[in-house]
Amino acid sequence: EIVLTQSPGTLSLPPGERATLSCRASQRVSASFLAWYQQRPGQAPRLLIYDASTRATDTPDRFSGSGSGTDFTLIISRLEPEDFAVYYCQQYDISPWTFGQGTKVEIK
Amino acid sequence: VQLVESGGDLVQPGGSLRLSCAVSGFTFSSYWMTWVRLAPGKGLELVANIDQYGGTKRYGDSLKGRFTVSRDNAEDSVYLQMDSLRAEDTAVYYCVRGGSWLDYWGQGTLVTVSP
Numbered sequence: 001e002i003v004l005t006q007s008p009g010t011l012s013l014p015p016g017e018r019a020t021l022s023c024r025a026s027q028r029v030s031a032s033f034l035a036w037y038q039q040r041p042g043q044a045p046r047l048l049i050y051d052a053s054t055r056a057t058d059t060p061d062r063f064s065g066s067g068s069g070t071d072f073t074l075i076i077s078r079l080e081p082e083d084f085a086v087y088y089c090q091q092y093d094i095s096p097w098t099f100g101q102g103t104k105v106e107i108k
Numbered sequence: 109v110q111l112v113e114s115g116g117d118l119v120q121p122g123g124s125l126r127l128s129c130a131v132s133g134f135t136f137s138s139y140w141m142t143w144v145r146l147a148p149g150k151g152l153e154l155v156a157n158i159d160q161y162g163g164t165k166r167y168g169d170s171l172k173g174r175f176t177v178s179r180d181n182a183e184d185s186v187y188l189q190m191d192s193l194r195a196e197d198t199a200v201y202y203c204v205r206g207g208s209w210l211d212y213w214g215q216g217t218l219v220t221v222s223p
Contacts, residue, residue, distance in 0.1 A: 001169055035209040037152075044202055044216055045144075045152065050209035057211075088152050092208040095166050097142075099152040 002026055002091050006100035012108040019076040021103045023089035028069050033093040036065055036074045039102075040085045048087075049074065079105070109133040109212045111203045116217030119193055127188040127217060129203030137181040140207025143188050145199035146216070153199075156188065157207050193221045 003026040013019055023034070032052035037045040047056040049065035052072055062077040076083055084107050089100040115127040129141070142157035154168045156177035165177050176189040186203060200216040 033208065037210075039152075044213040045210075046213070047209060047211045050211075056209075090152070090210070096168050097154045097157075097208075099154070101151040 001096055002029065002094050002098050004089050004091060004098055004100035006087075006089060006103045008103060009101075010104045010106060012106050013079055014108045015079050015081055017079050019079055019083075019105055021074040021076075021087055021105075023067075023072040023074070023100050025070045025072070025091060027094075029072075029091050029093045031093070032068050032072075033091060034065075034067070034072050035090045035092065036063075037088045037090065038083075038085045039088065040082070045088065076105070081107075109205070111205065111212060111214035113201065113203045113214045113217035116201065116219045118220045118222060120223055121194060121221055123193050123221075124189070124191045125193065125219060127190070127201055127203075127219070129186045129188075129214060131184050131186070131203075131205070134205070134212075136184040139205050141177075141179060141186040142204045142206060142210055143177060143186075144202045144204055144210070144213075145197075146202070147196070147199040150199075155201065158186065159207065190219070193219075195221050197221050 005024045007022045034052045036049040039045040053065045086102045086104045110132045113129045143155040156167045158177045174192045179186040202216045203214040204210040205212040
C-alpha cells in the first residue's frame with residue numbers, strides 16, 4: 001500500500017500567517033489522485049481539496065493544493081481562527097486508499 | 109445531503125456488531141460509499157468501500173477478512189458487519205459518500221471494544 005507521510009506533525013502559527021503542509025507518498029500517485037481534509041475537534045472530517053489542486057464546494061480560496069508524483073502541498077494563505085484543526089491527506093490511486101497521519105495546526 | 113450512522117456500542121473482544129448508515133439528499137444508487145474510522149490518538153483509516161451496485165468491495169489491509177460491507181439501494185442504506193472484534197477496533201466509524209475523494213461525511217458512531 002502507499003504510505004503517506006505528513007510533515008510537520010504540529011504547526012504552531014498565529015492567525016493571519018501562512019501555513020504550508022506537506023504530504024509525501026512512498027510511491028508515485030498517478031494523475032494526482034490526492035485529497036486533503038480538515039477535521040476540527042468534535043467534528044467529522046471535511047473535504048477541502050481533491051485531485052491535488054481542485055477546491056471542493058465551499059472551500060475558501062485561501063486554501064490551495066499543489067504537487068504531483070510523490071510530493072504534495074496544502075497552503076493556507078492567511079490563517080483564520082476556524083482553520084486551526086487537523087489536516088489529513090489521502091491518496092485514491094492504488095487500493096487500499098490510505099491517509100497520512102495528520103498535521104495539527106495550532107494557535108501560537 | 110445527510111448521512112446518519114447507527115449501531116455503535118460497547119462490545120466485548122471477539123464479539124460482533126453491525127453498523128448502519130441511512131442517507132438522504134442524493135441519489136444513493138449512483139455513488140460508491142465508504143467507511144472510515146478514527147481510533148483514539150491515531151489518524152484516519154479506510155475500513156471499506158463498495159461500488160454503486162454492491163459488486164465491488166474493497167477493505168483496509170488491517171482488517172484481514174473480519175469486516176463485511178454491504179448496501180441496500182432500495183433502503184438508501186449501507187452497512188458494516190464487524191466480527192471478531194479486537195480492542196484496536198475501538199474507534200469512531202464514519203459513513204462517507206464517495207469511492208475516491210470523500211465529499212460528504214456522517215457524524216460518526218462510536219464502537220468500543222472492551223471486556
